[in-house]
Amino acid sequence: MTATVPSNTMPPVSAPSRLPDEAACLQTVARLKAAHEPRVVVVGNPNTGKTTLINAVAGTNLKVGNWAGVTVEKREARLTVQGRPLLLDLPGAYSLSPHTPEELITRTALLDEAPDVILNVLDAGNLERNLYLTLQLMDFHVPVAVALNLVDEAREKGLTVDAPALARVLGVPVIETVASKGQGTGKLLSTALGGATLGIGVRYPQAIEAAAADLTARMAELPTLPPHAHRYLALALLEGDPSVRGRLSATGHLPLIDAADAHLAALDADGIDALIEIAEARYARAGDLARVAVPRAEARRTLSERLDRLALHPLLGIPIFLALVLLVFRLTFSVASPFVDLIGGPLQTTLAGWAAAALAWFPLGRDLVVGAIIPGVGTVLSFLPTLLVLYLAMSFLEDSGYMARAAFLMDRIMRGLGLDGRAFIPLILGFGCNVPAVSATRTLERRSDRVVVSMILPFMSCSARLPVYVVFAAALFPRAGSWIVWSMYILGMAVTFAFAWALRRTSFPAEGGGVLLELPPYRFPAWRVLWKHAWRRTASFAKRARTTVLATVAGVWLLLALPAVAGGKFATVAPQDSVFGRVSEAVSPIFAPLGFGNWQATGALVPGFIAKEVVVGTLGQIYLGEQAAAPAPLSLWAGVQGAVTATWDTIKTSVSAIPTVLALPSLSTDTTADQKTPLAQALAAAFTPAAGLAYLVFVLLYTPCIVTVGAIAQEHGRRIAWLTVAYQMGIAWGMGFLTYQVARLWL
């Protein structure tokens, strides 16, 4: 729909293929509109505290990010007045000539919504650039009200902010706000709804105003074009905005485009470049307005500048970045792992004991609950502490503005892959969980970048794979366990980069076009917002994982229990004679060259395709089958006592682990080398070290989970998703084969 329309007066423009299908955006807007019937749309530059402001006004649970483009999914603000929804939060935009999917959504919503009021949020510390958007908004025939936000930050910078003066010269109400402290947010809505006016927009140079007047006169005869947008559309045509041209040509307004081209040719003949004249006219007025609103501007070295001297230091910058990443992962594991153990161990055992006692009269139900449902739920729950801590740390880095610095630091490295520094962030998120990482690729501008990053990032070892490494490392490499775990992460990264390189040279060559990274000022994120944000992400993971993991564990249990042996006794069949065992047996020769061609090892990989979380659980079910099914029944009181004691010990362990996070990382302390669990003993007996290593490599590289595949399909279509699955299996097998054959020579 947004095909480029050739023009003899415009220089080649960046390909609109970067942007998603406009039809998709229209659908999004239609969906939002159906959901909210918004009357006020909230528009502002990225990083103006817009979402925090809406949060303060509407009190809804919205995501706030201080990394340009962090609002990956649309957040919906709900504020009802007399039962009617009122506010629609639009993604951050620098201008209404869209360059990013977010900006396209914002622009499309403004065109199609015909909102009653535009509430424009400005960063008081960066007025000139923010007012550029304000002036563009005033080209719409819609009343505007302004929230002058981040006033506190501007004062810290040494700026004097005069909101009444700005209101006078802009001709619209201006309310000073400090959204993070809730200042000024109270009267914002009443002012926005009651006092919003059309304001005093830009007078463009005479030749451009004449051309725009002619175009708007033509539009007046076209009922298909929204009247509130005529002037905006005319100016966008004169600016040569490719998305507006594409939209108008797709909706059959070719005469209008021809007329615009004729004007552009005439202007060009007079030596007038309309794009530049329009931008200059807006900036001239924005500059004048800013000088009135901020009469005194002392240059004061800001905290951001001081922090950046360290964070972006020529020698220290990258080591600091790597140390921070390491710190995040150490924090995640040392703070969260005691809770993981608690959920997977004492709590689960206690619960299983009670369930076994309560269901003693109904053996089949007892076996299902104790053997499948409790372990299944336990698997999902035991992931939540890790994810919560990881998401908290990631949200902190995003919301504080550090992620943008990471993109700046890593850009040169990513350039070799035809990517830019921003692509590093989904890759890092991939260490936590591939699913949010795939969603985070939406922040990349070019489609080929989004596809390449989505296809490579499953090789980044997500936290669900770690338990497999830990169990095998403890079982087979008790003295080098940490190094084995570490090398899995490194191997995953190496394959990620190698594969990106290969994809670039074959299927997805890098698109041209410049790279622009914004470096927003550092902000200390509000803990409440961080917590909400991390909690929401964790909960959405739990929701998504719950069904698949539970179904998988129950399914494996069922397949292990079938067929019923003679006499109708259910769940008494030996594992190797079960349906599960026989199917795994049939498939297992494929893995013989990798050293683990037996049904048990192969069997555990099958549910791993659905979720890596369950590989260890399935190994346990297979190797220790009967043990899990017969927990000792406990009295209620003993169970509660045990659980409380265990929880208290866990909290103590977790809290006392915090200081050790800051200690130098030592690779020899984290795995439990001394005491071997029953599973570790079983694995040590079943795998040679070389086969174990090959198994780990295979687990690292094959499809991480069905949820990730689903996320890729959602972002890029099924074809890409299945392609990803196919080559991951191929690479996993190949690398596993190589590992086994090489490792056999030494181990």
Next chain:
Amino acid sequence: MGERTLNALRPGEAAHVVDLDRLHPLRRRLLELGFVRGARVTVVRRAPMGDPVELRVGGTDLALRAADLLGIRVRE
């Protein structure tokens, strides 16, 4: 001093925009962010590996790759 490309400036130096190359891949966006004629641009620093380059225009800090600085002509 005459006209140079922005790439020729060292960290800490500032200059005024003369124009953007008509074929600059970021022309439209740079105009919107304030790279209009006469705007003062400061080169803040280069990234540890020499590229990209942090710039300040108006109150905005942003980074461009050195290759994209070649199309921005500045004066003084």
